[in-house]
Amino acid sequence: MVDDPRTPPTGLPVRVGGAVGDDLERPSSARVYDFLLGGTSHGEVDRGLGRDLIDAEPLVVPIVRENRSFLRRAVTLLAREGIDQFLDLGSGIPTMGNTHEVARRVRPDARVAYVDVDPVAVAHGELLLGHTDGVSVSQADLRRPAEILDAPAVTAVLDLARPVGLLLFSVLQHVPDTDEAHTVVDEYLSRLVPGSALAVSHLSADDPRVDAAALRRVSHAYPRGPVTPRSAAELARIVAGVELVDPGLVFAAQWRPEPPRPGSPNGEPCCGHRAAVGFVRAR
Template identity: 45%
Template sequence: MGEGPDWASEEIDHTRPSVARVYDFYLGGSHNFESDRAFGRQALERMPDLPTVLRDNRAFLRRAVAHLSGLGIDQFLDLGSGIPTVGNVHEVAQGVDPSARVVYVDHDPVAVAHSRALLKDDPNATIVAGDLREPRAVLDDAVRTGLVDLGRPLAVLMVSVLHFVLDSDRPREIVRDYMAATVPGSHVAVSHARLDGRSALRQVGKVYDREDSPNPMRLRTAAEVEEILGDLAIVPPGVTLMPLWHPDPGDDADVPQDYPGLAAVARRD
């Protein structure tokens, strides 16, 4: 495995890329290894504007959290949270309500270790190690932190993660199980790689489908994302192109028809 940087545990396999660390590489972060960078460069060869799309994804996350905070929701469960970056969930939510509580969840040990270091002085934010495909275990661990109360409205964030959940893992049932554990007024925010979007993204998907991939990727259409959300009430503007979901003032530039990312927020009534 070789010797890693100070923030990397000796138990971490430096030779195998991870989704969280490759994402960190795309965004220009420093919490990644050469295996992550090599994998990421192969994806960038096929879609050079991928980092721009991922920054759009982070912008959607911030807008969604601000929107949900404005509805009075003050507790968030961020599934597949990855490596913390500027403008993360707790910063946005606590900017609206300083008492807002956030539980991050990730299965990558680097993401977990770095998040713990970042959040150690914030009593209202923490991370738990977990696999989002195991809703009951994740929810139990989140409640155990004391920061999630399932008797009050909760925002569940599934941002840029469901395209790593294969059909065989039953993504609709995963979303259903999380939301079934919440009370009415709870919401889920989703962003997803788009099957019928930019053709270059399909080439990126093929990179993620290879044997050395950190996770296979399942691109989906807007109709398929809507199906995953099941009986939840999808709030306006519905399942839409990511930059078009409640854009900030001045961010109303034309979005190409083949834009590769979808976004939606849905409510449990």
């Protein structure tokens, strides 16, 4: 990772075969996220919006890094609890430390179906992961659960007759209607067998440390519209279909934090996302 996302990375902007040219000329949430994480799979238009987000809310970089840390902790927990297959929706660009790498540290045979709506992110993921056993990458809109769960790229990797870890990391804020977000999550859960799990992180609308309104204003530049931060009450409704594990729905940095690593800088854990993990119990 680079230390300062304001500095352009040394890698070239992503140019992948089969991607529609227009998609490279508009900012993508997946590629802006990669930029904020310090990756290299993005173009100048993504860096421009990323810098605008940093100017609007300087905490945005620690926010996305804490979200990635939550992914690591949540997937590790689920793997330790016996989950060995994952559906990662809104997965973005599968750079270092993504779901299959984390899960396979615990379960070497873990299987992952990555799904994202951004064709450039998907094409890049296919280049990176196309020959990885037990992993698929496909393009689809997460608001179409039946289409995704029945897609050949998903059914080739996941057995829905067995427990699945449903992952929605920092993506439901791109579904603007709260009723729709709640309905979509419930539809996925209705297709998953008991013992399956849900892991969610979501930009908070009521974290006093973060100017969520500024992030929403700047994110109007996304072709699919701005992000929709949500309150703790709204998020509680979205995860109501599972039995949450301790500590419940909390800020991501409060969800089973790791002890500080030797030599790591001390400081307040960051902010911005609320997060939760829960299991589908017998109906």
